[in-house]
Amino acid sequence: MKQWNLLSENRGKRIARGLAITGRIADPGKIVALLEAVIESGDRVCLEGNNQKQANFLAGALCALDPARVHDLHMLLSVLALPEHLDIFDKGIASRLDFSFSGPQAVRLARLVATGKINIGAIHTYLELFGRYFIDLTPRVALVAAQAADRQGNLYTGPNTEDTPAIVEATAFKNGIVIAQVNEIVDVLPRVDIPADWVDFVVPAPTPHYIEPLFTRDPALISEVQVLMAMMAIKGIYAEYGVERINHGIGFDTAAIELILPTYAESLGLKGKIGRHWALNPHPALIPAIEAGFVESVHSFGSELGMERYIEARPDVFFVGRDGSMRSNRAMSQVAGHYACDMFIGSTLQIDMQGNSSTATLGRISGFGGAPNMGSDARGRRHPSAAWLKAGEQARQQTSQEKKKMPRGQKLVVQIVETFREHMQPAFVEELDAWKVAEQAKLAIPPVMIYGDDVTHILTEEGIANLLLCRTEEEREQAIRGVAGYTPVGMARDKKMVENLRDRGIILRAEDMGIDKRMATRDLLAAKNMKDLVRASGGLYAPPKRFRNW
Amino acid sequence: MKQWNLLSENRGKRIARGLAITGRIADPGKIVALLEAVIESGDRVCLEGNNQKQANFLAGALCALDPARVHDLHMLLSVLALPEHLDIFDKGIASRLDFSFSGPQAVRLARLVATGKINIGAIHTYLELFGRYFIDLTPRVALVAAQAADRQGNLYTGPNTEDTPAIVEATAFKNGIVIAQVNEIVDVLPRVDIPADWVDFVVPAPTPHYIEPLFTRDPALISEVQVLMAMMAIKGIYAEYGVERINHGIGFDTAAIELILPTYAESLGLKGKIGRHWALNPHPALIPAIEAGFVESVHSFGSELGMERYIEARPDVFFVGRDGSMRSNRAMSQVAGHYACDMFIGSTLQIDMQGNSSTATLGRISGFGGAPNMGSDARGRRHPSAAWLKAGEQARQQTSQEKKKMPRGQKLVVQIVETFREHMQPAFVEELDAWKVAEQAKLAIPPVMIYGDDVTHILTEEGIANLLLCRTEEEREQAIRGVAGYTPVGMARDKKMVENLRDRGIILRAEDMGIDKRMATRDLLAAKNMKDLVRASGGLYAPPKRFRNW
Structure with missing residues (x-):
């Protein structure tokens, strides 16, 4: 008899191992142990690295895994933005990569590919990569970022929802494991962007997730x-x-x-x-x-x-x-x-x-x-x-000889x-x-x-x-x-x-x-x-520091 | 000074009118009055008519509106499946239509177009229609169907999630009004498919929503x-x-x-x-x-x-x-x-x-x-x-004369x-x-x-x-x-x-x-x-009656 619930059985074991280390609202000090408990070698791991929002606390924790225990991860990333995204490969924790954009890391990526440390599956456009999450690149583990969570594990992404719903849906509904870093745990969320039962662990990160003002032009x-x-x-x-x-x-x-x-x-x-x-x-x-x-x-x-x-x-x-x-x-x-x-x-x-x-x-x-x-x-x-x-x-536009097209x-x-x-x-x-x-x-x-x-x-x-x-x-x-x-x-x-x-x-x-x-x-x-932009906005627009000289 | 919150102000008024008639968990006997309270003439109304799942209770209620009070609706439907979907036009409640598929109603649709009762915007492929919901065809009101709701208004769609997330997201986040018919109200949902704060009213329908076994071939x-x-x-x-x-x-x-x-x-x-x-x-x-x-x-x-x-x-x-x-x-x-x-x-x-x-x-x-x-x-x-x-x-494949393409x-x-x-x-x-x-x-x-x-x-x-x-x-x-x-x-x-x-x-x-x-x-x-299919499934597949002769 073929067994048809290998994914959910395996998922159950991973969750149990994780819960033996920390709670569903996880202790940030135990994040490396938690990841080591729920991630297995060879896993497809989707790490939320978006155009703007970065699950940088989880990216850092991933780099701290022991490559003797966890290796050959197949990383899925929309954007390779942070050094950590490549450190994972440099340290021998991951070996395969499917992605969409790597602007800031393009030179180092080329170098790691040349030395054989990264095996690129393919370069995608974002929506194409999301599509594959539901077909042949479904993540086993998703590491995402949100603004806040409540104690049930509902997530609030605020304005930076970005890739989170697509990643979480593909993972959660194929018996994968979803871990979210959040800036804070609150009693009542301003709104729910991701329902709690799509999320397995929530980790309050010591610092707010990194976010890049990528579309601001002076x-x-x-x-x-x-x-x-x-x-x-x-x-x-x-x-x-x-x-x-x-x-x-x-x-x-x-x-x-x-x-x-x-x-x-x-x-x-x-x-x-x-x-x-x-x-x-x-x-x-x-x-x-x-x-x-x-x-x-x-x-x-x-x-x-x-x-x-x-x-x-x-x-x-x-x-x-x-x-x-x-x-x-x-x-x-x-x-x-x-x-x-x-x-x-x-x-x-x-x-x-x-x-x-x-x-x-x-x-x-x-x-x-x-x-x-x-x-x-x-x-x-x-x-x-x-x-x-x-x-x-x-x-x-047809020339007279051509058939009616x-x-x-x-x-x-x-x-x-x-x-x-x-x-x-x-x-x-x-x-x-x-x-x-x-x-x-x-x-x-x-x-x-x-x-x-x-x-x-x-x-x-x-x-x-x-x-x-x-x-x-x-x-x-x-x-x-x-x-x-x-x-x-x-x-x-x-x-x-x-x-x-x-x-x-x-x-x-x-x-x-x-x-x-x-x-x-x-x-x-x-x-x-x-300054003109700020003025045009009636003072509502607040440019990040690097764009201000006043 | 230009006012920038017309949608949310208008939404507030509609919700207040609706709540004056019935609660957030609405009385199904008051559904027509509720719709008349929250829908305004000329609105773009997305009625969940999918390939399979139909918000048929809400479709029927929409047909019962007084065309003297509500008219010239612009209907958005994935699929024109039910007679009610066209009755809305026949009765003069709606006049404009954007859609994707009309299999069962294709002949009547052609007739209503010929008599000028329906003005077709365009025929779309599903994903294209969803895309327009976020650009130039954002629904003012969405009427959707789910399996169950809890008392907070969270929705459980069960296996038939279908178009609901796309429709609700486009409507709820542009200050539109979302009304869901559900088969039952329960204390605890098996899972949450749509968060409660994306939904304005939930109506327990007298009969479960209609669903069509469209992909079964004997x-x-x-x-x-x-x-x-x-x-x-x-x-x-x-x-x-x-x-x-x-x-x-x-x-x-x-x-x-x-x-x-x-x-x-x-x-x-x-x-x-x-x-x-x-x-x-x-x-x-x-x-x-x-x-x-x-x-x-x-x-x-x-x-x-x-x-x-x-x-x-x-x-x-x-x-x-x-x-x-x-x-x-x-x-x-x-x-x-x-x-x-x-x-x-x-x-x-x-x-x-x-x-x-x-x-x-x-x-x-x-x-x-x-x-x-x-x-x-x-x-x-x-x-x-x-x-x-x-x-x-x-x-x-290139002939030898051609350039390297x-x-x-x-x-x-x-x-x-x-x-x-x-x-x-x-x-x-x-x-x-x-x-x-x-x-x-x-x-x-x-x-x-x-x-x-x-x-x-x-x-x-x-x-x-x-x-x-x-x-x-x-x-x-x-x-x-x-x-x-x-x-x-x-x-x-x-x-x-x-x-x-x-x-x-x-x-x-x-x-x-x-x-x-x-x-x-x-x-x-x-x-x-x-019967062979049932046997192959180990007795797990249960064909709808019309496909059974045993």
Whole structure:
């Protein structure tokens, strides 16, 4: 007779071992012993390392395990953010890794992969990784972070719900073990984000969980070139397609767009016509647009430090709980970004001549976070919008010889980059570093963030290339070269063909859009520095220290 | 000064009006008055009508509202399943509709659209509709169904969690109103699926919520043609690509595949190599494969009536709570189906010569449920698998002239159909009815379930057309005609070209795969009728009455 309850039986033993060491509300001093009691070698362990919120107390405890007793863990992490996330491998406690993003640890990750200390399963986009938690990467143990717990073990995540519900659901309902670190134990929670019976142990951590203000951009650092690019984005794309539902990437290029909505876009009469609904973290740079009435709603993947009081005071715009604080949810916001937004616009490090882009550069394995999910055509989408239909029409404009093709809309996927990035590295290249990274890290295929056939527009300081209108691979290549400026790739353009593409409206220069470049000054920014943002928020926004010089 | 808390202020008034009529645990006799107190004309109202679970008591109450007082509701429904779902429009209480699937009500829906009583926003795939709940279709009021509530208002959904978490989260955290009908109020819930502070009113309904056993297929009705097609699927696709993670559609064609896993697939030595992980409702037809050890895990959109005890006895396979019963979740299972499965295989009603398929036929507006989400290439996917890489390679096989293209995997999307469906209607057509349906229902574009450029294989009793290997539109068309049998479309094939496609392995006949057609008998089915399924389950499966003749 086959036994069908091995997981629950094994779970029972682990819980009993854990309870022999400490209570369900666990003694933080016994956390290492608790982990050693409930984790077994070879386990898939999901450690909550998100874009912002970090279960850093549990990460530290995991590093303190004895690798002779616990080893070969298979780690699942949304984001490799902390040194501890890699220490686990360096110390021989874990050996295999599936993840989404590793920005701050990308160099060290590459090194550990090269020395064989980390065996990478795959790089994912967030929602893809969550999907696998329910199929073939279900965590045996989940180590998560919350703001507070009550004595029953109900969790309150506050505004930083982020990945917690997806992780806990996949683990708790497959007879896994869920351990949450919390900042405090309280009698009555402001609200319940995760029910107590989905959680096995709660540990009050000695210090609040670490949280990173990842989406704050100081307007003082926005250049006039970025203002010009933002003007082209608004006039040449947002207005052109009537884009009402948007996801913005992280970065100064999109922050510039946010900051000229109430000035430049307003002057074009675009209020109520573009940027009404957003899948977006509460970017401080969005405050002036919200105050000007541009923004009707924002659903967020996670929160942003310092925005708490502002969000609570603007409940008509943000998703908030009965307690007034935000409820974010990375899984559902990624779903919304994928299926309910008409446009993704973000930056990248390298673009090749087919339009493929990647942030994986030599010596770094960085991952892509949410970009692949939002920066790809959602082919399962069926509801129309003006923007989606127009993009689809442009992509399928038929020559008279062709058969009647089935019409279909398309998502706008815009890459916004200056032709040269930091240290005068060209953003446009003949071949992506991703090919070599794939070799080094033994990946099956090069790690591409956004594939060329999903990209609809490339926007640089030289203009916009509308790839939807290109009819051949060659046209596409020249359209890209035609906005690649003075990079070697841009210099190698076929000038005649580029002029022809411009005549046909495939390449648009600022002047073709009726944009006066002299207007592209920092004066257009609705907030010119952090203080302006605070002022725009009516004093509700409280920037983290590192962003304040007053 | 702009006011920023209109939603919460308005919510407060509605709740107060509701509480003036009945308590938070509401009197079912006062349900109509309660709804009239909390719903306002023009509201977006999400009524839980799922694939299986129905908030039918609340649907009935909604129909009893006075249209002079409450009208022009904008209804949001996953599935139009009950007559009440359309009565709401017929009576002038609602006027606008956004939905995903309307199988049982498709004819009446078409009629109400034609008479102008329903204005359709759009047809969606489930996950897309959920995504919009967080962006531009956030419900003002959600009417949901659960198994039980405690006196605090915590909800227990039991195995049929389905759409409830997604609906409630979007509503509760945008200051909307959530009303749940429950079968019973209890002192202590077996587990908490929805926390009490996300719910405003709980109504014990006089009868348990309606639930439909939608995924049960009686093996007695499976034909030998279907057995042959199942053999071709397993040998020509599952084994060929090594497909380990699968989503099956609903229907007899895929039920036949499930039922020959432990016989035919086992004889080919495929156990442990195909069909290990599933995003799937607990199909009774899967029981023999589970018992044979083929299936390692199943995550489900919803449950299936009669499977409760079987699921509880197989917790290593299914996702279950601490109480032992299943936790389903349509949103997360659709995410898993989209991103973590290598193959979708399902049936359709019509396929055109570009491979586009649709279930929208004249006089019916049926919607597509989850098929568009799972039957499309997940272009945001980044993790490789053998099946995904091989499909991608086939699609991108390069002729020597072509440039080195960026490699990329691809999802296997298989359409399995007999060339003639009921009433000798051909499944293959020169033009989809969807074009005319679009005109009739004033849709922006024809309602296509799966687009031709997402389909990788078409499988009929005549063989398999591998569209990945087609290099021109013409080859694609002839490959489709080449498996379209004696339909007019099939008869119009270019015989020479079809033979050439067969020589190149683009069209595969049973004999090309080494399949002996004489083996294609019902003897291969691991269960030949409902009683066999019960027996295979060790008596744990309890089919609903309509499926029992004993």
